[in-house]
Amino acid sequence: MNTVDPYYSRVVCLAGGVGGARLADGLARVLPPHNLTVIVNTGDDFRHLGLTICPDLDTVMYTVGDVANDETGWGRAGESWRTMSEVGRLGGPDWFSLGDLDLATHLARAHGLDAGQTLTAVTGRLCAGFGIGPAVLPMSDLPAPTLIETDTGEVLPFQVWFVRERWQPAVRRVILPEDVRATAEVVRALETADLVLIAPSNPFVSIEPILNVYPIRAMIEDVPRAVVAVSPIIAGRAVKGPAAKMMAEMGLEPAAAAVAGYYGHLIDGFVYDAQDAGMIAEDGLALLCTDTLMSGAAGRERLAREVLAFAAELME
Numbered sequence: 001m002n003t004v005d006p007y008y009s010r011v012v013c014l015a016g017g018v019g020g021a022r023l024a025d026g027l028a029r030v031l032p033p034h035n036l037t038v039i040v041n042t043g044d045d046f047r048h049l050g051l052t053i054c055p056d057l058d059t060v061m062y063t064v065g066d067v068a069n070d071e072t073g074w075g076r077a078g079e080s081w082r083t084m085s086e087v088g089r090l091g092g093p094d095w096f097s098l099g100d101l102d103l104a105t106h107l108a109r110a111h112g113l114d115a116g117q118t119l120t121a122v123t124g125r126l127c128a129g130f131g132i133g134p135a136v137l138p139m140s141d142l143p144a145p146t147l148i149e150t151d152t153g154e155v156l157p158f159q160v161w162f163v164r165e166r167w168q169p170a171v172r173r174v175i176l177p178e179d180v181r182a183t184a185e186v187v188r189a190l191e192t193a194d195l196v197l198i199a200p201s202n203p204f205v206s207i208e209p210i211l212n213v214y215p216i217r218a219m220i221e222d223v224p225r226a227v228v229a230v231s232p233i234i235a236g237r238a239v240k241g242p243a244a245k246m247m248a249e250m251g252l253e254p255a256a257a258a259v260a261g262y263y264g265h266l267i268d269g270f271v272y273d274a275q276d277a278g279m280i281a282e283d284g285l286a287l288l289c290t291d292t293l294m295s296g297a298a299g300r301e302r303l304a305r306e307v308l309a310f311a312a313e314l315m316e
């Protein structure tokens with residue numbers, strides 16, 4: 001039987017955070033630019049210092065644009081901090097570290113938004129500035145802030161919980177906004193998608209906020225010939241970020257199989273790490289066991305190729 005050639009398929013990747021950005025980068029190295037669209041979580045976005053900060057959009061842009069700080073997983077490589085340290089000296093908030101180069105992105109974005117451009121249009125211009133070929137789309141042009149309800153009952157804006165409070169207190173639940181609508185660009189990308197890939201991002205605060213945007217979840221259930229998720233959990237731990245901690249705090253076992261169970265019938269295939277070999281799958285779920293750690297550009301490209309080849313078998 002002839003396997004579909006993923007190289008000529010229209011691929012949509014849902015991404016947030018470092019893992020999402022790295023798989024997006026691997027896919028961008030493999031696929032023709034017009035065959036890849038990255039739909040990015042904006043639930044982490046917030047207003048700060050008079051600027052609109054879009055961490056997941058910026059992490060995808062910097063990573064695919066090859067200017068990311070790979071140690072922190074956010075912000076720019078070769079960064080300086082003169083402006084932020086002066087903001088602190090002048091009594092401004094310095095708990096959210098914005099480097100000098102990173103600030104240029106936020107200022108250019110603020111300028112575009114203030115001129116009435118949509119976040120989608122502004123992101124397109126910024127991507128052009130970073131020489132990025134594939135489409136990088138915010139999930140919505142409307143604010144869609146993710147809130148964290150902690151086990152003290154307190155409800156915190158995402159960045160306050162994630163950065164200022166360093167993932168404390170424990171998470172009771174993630175509160176997502178109602179009636180957020182996807183952009184026309186996102187709908188068009190999903191209407192023509194052959195394959196949807198769910199990147200190894202945090203299921204609760206990176207992927208679920210995207211699925212929560214109308215009508216993304218329903219379109220993913222209907223349109224693509226295959227939906228494949230990559231586990232963000234390896235041997236009970238997140239490669240980066242609070243996913244495993246959140247799973248435990250929300251009563252889920254922090255394991256790859258629990259991530260597959262969380263996505264349930266939405267996915268046809270699941271990619272998990274060799275360290276979790278022997279994982280039991282839900283009935284009917286196709287599995288790929290491989291090295292899901294993406295070390296450097298070669299690692300990202302390798303995983304992208306393996307995921308696309310796996311997905312191609314499911315698209316027949």
Ligand code: FO1
Pocket residue numbers: 016017018044054055056058059073074075095096097098102159162163
């Ligand atoms: N994460 C931190 O833990 N500390 C920071 O000071 C910080 C600053 C920052 C600045 C710009 C940006 O795009 C991201 C930044 N992040 C920081 C990461 C941010 O909290 C993201 O939301 C997380 O990476 C989760 O996606």
